[in-house]
Amino acid sequence: MYCPKCGTKNDDNAFRCVSCGEIIQPMPTRPPFISADDNQAMRMLIPIDRSGLAIAAGYLGLVSIVVVFAPIALLLGILAIRDIKKHPEKHGMGRAVFGVVMGGIFTVFLLVYIIVIIAVSISGR
Numbered sequence: 001m002y003c004p005k006c007g008t009k010n011d012d013n014a015f016r017c018v019s020c021g022e023i024i025q026p027m028p029t030r031p032p033f034i035s036a037d038d039n040q041a042m043r044m045l046i047p048i049d050r051s052g053l054a055i056a057a058g059y060l061g062l063v064s065i066v067v068v069f070a071p072i073a074l075l076l077g078i079l080a081i082r083d084i085k086k087h088p089e090k091h092g093m094g095r096a097v098f099g100v101v102m103g104g105i106f107t108v109f110l111l112v113y114i115i116v117i118i119a120v121s122i123s124g125r
């Protein structure tokens with residue numbers, strides 16, 4: 001890098017210019033963990049990198065008791081897990097797994113219910 005004051009070429013990590021002593025890097029030893037802390041704080045305030053699919057899967061998992069929503073929760077949960085695995089910076093794996101588990105359980109109930117209805121209607125004929 002070059003000194004903004006005298007134009008002397010300096011080492012990229014130089015704090016002061018070797019020629020004129022001008023400070024050319026105001027924060028030369030900024031610890032890298034500060035930015036990580038900033039990200040952590042941001043993440044707590046705004047869930048910017050939380051997978052939207054995971055949130056949807058979580059909510060649908062909650063309403064899977066109404067079995068109509070169960071297959072949708074299962075599907076969104078699977079999509080969310082794939083999405084989070086593809087983008088490790090995204091969060092919400094807990095919600096996604098919850099959606100898959102709840103959706104899976106109640107999808108089985110739904111399938112059993114449909115099979116029973118079909119069986120009853122066939123035997124009733």
Ligand SMILES: [Zn+2]
Pocket residue numbers: 003004005006007008017018019020021022
């Ligand atoms: Zn200089």
